[in-house]
Amino acid sequence: xxxxxxxxxxxxxxxxxxxxxVIDENLLKDILNxxxxxxxxxxxxxxxVINSYSSLLIKYNVTIxxxxxRLKELKALYRNRNNIYFTKPVIWNIPVCYDTEFxxxxxxxxxxxxxxxxxVISIYSDVIYTVYFIGFLPGFLYLxxxxxxxxxxRKTTPNLNVKKxxxxxxxxxxxxxxxxxxxxxxxxxxxxIQLFNTKQNTPCIIKAGDKVKFSPVDKLxxxxxxxxxxxxxxxxxxxxxxx
Amino acid sequence: MIKVIKSxxxxxxxxxxxxxxxxxxxxTSGSMDSYSSQFANAVLGNFDKSAVLEITMTGPKLQFLRxxxxxxxxxxxxxxxxxxxxKINSIITVRENDVLSFGRLRLGLRAYIAxxxxxxxxxxxxxxxxxxGITSTNRISNKDDLAYNSYLDxxxxxxxxxxxxxxxxxxxxxxxxxxxxFDRLTKEMQTQILNSNxxxxxxxxxxxxxxxxxxxxxxxxxxxxxxxPGTVQLxxxxxxxxxxxxxxxxGGYPRILQLSNKAINILSQKTEGNCLKIRLKEx
Numbered sequence: 263x264x265x266x267x268x269x270x271x272x273x274x275x276x277x278x279x280x281x282x283x284v285i286d287e288n289l290l291k292d293i294l295n296x297x298x299x300x301x302x303x304x305x306x307x308x309x310x311v312i313n314s315y316s317s318l319l320i321k322y323n324v325t326i327x328x329x330x331x332r333l334k335e336l337k338a339l340y341r342n343r344n345n346i347y348f349t350k351p352v353i354w355n356i357p358v359c360y361d362t363e364f365x366x367x368x369x370x371x372x373x374x375x376x377x378x379x380x381x382v383i384s385i386y387s388d389v390i391y392t393v394y395f396i397g398f399l400p401g402f403l404y405l406x407x408x409x410x411x412x413x414x415x416r417k418t419t420p421n422l423n424v425k426k427x428x429x430x431x432x433x434x435x436x437x438x439x440x441x442x443x444x445x446x447x448x449x450x451x452x453x454x455i456q457l458f459n460t461k462q463n464t465p466c467i468i469k470a471g472d473k474v475k476f477s478p479v480d481k482l483x484x485x486x487x488x489x490x491x492x493x494x495x496x497x498x499x500x501x502x503x504x505x
Numbered sequence: 506m507i508k509v510i511k512s513x514x515x516x517x518x519x520x521x522x523x524x525x526x527x528x529x530x531x532x533t534s535g536s537m538d539s540y541s542s543q544f545a546n547a548v549l550g551n552f553d554k555s556a557v558l559e560i561t562m563t564g565p566k567l568q569f570l571r572x573x574x575x576x577x578x579x580x581x582x583x584x585x586x587x588x589x590x591x592k593i594n595s596i597i598t599v600r601e602n603d604v605l606s607f608g609r610l611r612l613g614l615r616a617y618i619a620x621x622x623x624x625x626x627x628x629x630x631x632x633x634x635x636x637x638g639i640t641s642t643n644r645i646s647n648k649d650d651l652a653y654n655s656y657l658d659x660x661x662x663x664x665x666x667x668x669x670x671x672x673x674x675x676x677x678x679x680x681x682x683x684x685x686x687f688d689r690l691t692k693e694m695q696t697q698i699l700n701s702n703x704x705x706x707x708x709x710x711x712x713x714x715x716x717x718x719x720x721x722x723x724x725x726x727x728x729x730x731x732x733x734p735g736t737v738q739l740x741x742x743x744x745x746x747x748x749x750x751x752x753x754x755x756g757g758y759p760r761i762l763q764l765s766n767k768a769i770n771i772l773s774q775k776t777e778g779n780c781l782k783i784r785l786k787e788x
Contacts, residue, residue: 270685271682271788272685272733272763273682273733273735273763273765273766274765274766274788276733278685278731280685280730283727283728284728285728308524308525310524310525310527310528311528312527312528312731312754313528313731314728314729314730314731314755315728315729315730316728316730317730317731319527319731319733321524321527321733323524329788395528395755396528396529396530396754397530397729397753397754397755398530398753398755399530399638399753400526400529400530400531400532400638400639401529401530402530404729404755441638458529458530458638460629460630460639464529465526465529465531465630466529466530469528470528
């Protein structure tokens with residue numbers, strides 16, 4: 263599938279490429295495939311390529327001298343690409359504890375949605391979510407695929423301190439807070455895993471294009487995993503993907 | 506080593522920031538006024554990327570335990586060594602136990618202290634720039650120790666021919682490019698915004714500067730998309746927010762304008778109540 267892309271010079275050293283503004287998995291595949299081509303093309307220069315739902319941002323580490331040359335080479339890369347970089351996505355298993363000690367908004371959420379707690383947990387855990395990109399905070403995954411029975415507008419007044427690991431729903435989106443932060447989403451649980459670690463060369467193991475599945479754990483298992491995470495003895499697990 | 510006697514209003518270690526980690530949601534960070542920071546380094550013959558201290562509004566009080574040379578550029582905060590006034594933008598020789606302090610803020614908002622060889626804090630993800638959640642703290646505190654290599658070989662003539670461009674501190678005009686969503690504004694709104702006089706609101710920091718006044722019509726939010734330091738967002742309530750060096754990597758407000766790098770440096774030297782104009786520029 264080829265999309266009609268818009269190329270835009272964003273600042274002295276960056277170019278923005280835009281797809282139609284929709285959240286769509288095929289679009290994401292096209293973006294990530296093109297991203298790989300660009301990264302490989304510029305492998306000997308310092309160039310950073312960042313994606314979001316429907317765009318790519320290319321940051322050169324020097325001022326762009328001849329924008330037409332850069333645009334010509336980028337457009338040629340898109341024209342001549344194929345799908346060779348497409349690999350089967352990894353599905354990551356993320357343990358979540360829904361105890362009210364962690365899911366501080368779960369009771370209110372359940373009431374608002376007129377569902378039982380176990381219904382919310384099972385609807386939430388049944389989905390395989392797609393990681394579109396990382397933004398907002400270091401390690402914050404923008405996930406697509408939330409079941410529409412769980413859509414709920416953000417809080418009108420944000421919470422000033424959402425705890426690290428909070429699993430939350432905001433509007434049609436869901437995510438995990440990688441660090442303590444203010445936030446306006448409804449916190450339904452907590453995951454003990456560490457999403458972002460500056461001590462690793464790749465500070466986030468989970469990347470755009472990967473998949474995520476949430477598995478309920480009880481308080482004891484949450485604590486066991488957290489202990490392992492804190493002593494660097496926990497590896498986030500992937501599930502084999504047969505689709 | 507430097508002993509931090511008083512940390513000042515907001516003092517942090519900064520360098521050229523992080524490159525290559527935006528894909529993990531890591532902000533760029535780095536010196537707010539990159540020109541003044543690099544100038545201070547250049548005076549000492551340091552690399553551009555050497556780490557400096559960024560000091561804001563009220564300077565710190567620092568005691569040097571080893572000899573070195575330093576240079577201070579950017580805002581004029583009446584620096585003094587052992588209570589004797591010292592020049593900005595020039596090499597200052599520091600002996601064991603000398604105390605650097607600052608007085609009245611005369612011009613600008615942020616000054617940069619460069620030290621021969623740079624500050625030697627731990628690098629995290631390729632940079633020493635302090636940012637909460639990446640480095641252990643986002644600023645220095647009283648009683649902190651700051652590491653550097655001592656330096657004795659004093660060369661007064663080093664780089665004596667470079668001249669500081671004071672327009673960074675004195676101009677009130679910001680050069681801007683059209684942002685990705687500029688064309689969504691009505692012609693009327695475009696003219697109104699481009700011809701406005703702005704004031705820096707009290708909400709200004711390393712992440713963002715909010716500007717006044719409010720405009721009557723905002724724009725609808727966009728699908729969360731990449732943003733850069735210098736991106737000017739227009740919120741649905743009609744507020745202009747200029748993202749700065751510590752900004753997030755993505756945002757959902759329309760990006761109507763983009764500051765040039767020089768304009769980011771200029772804005773970094775402004776504070777609450779300062780007046781600004783913008784001038785549209787083509788690449």
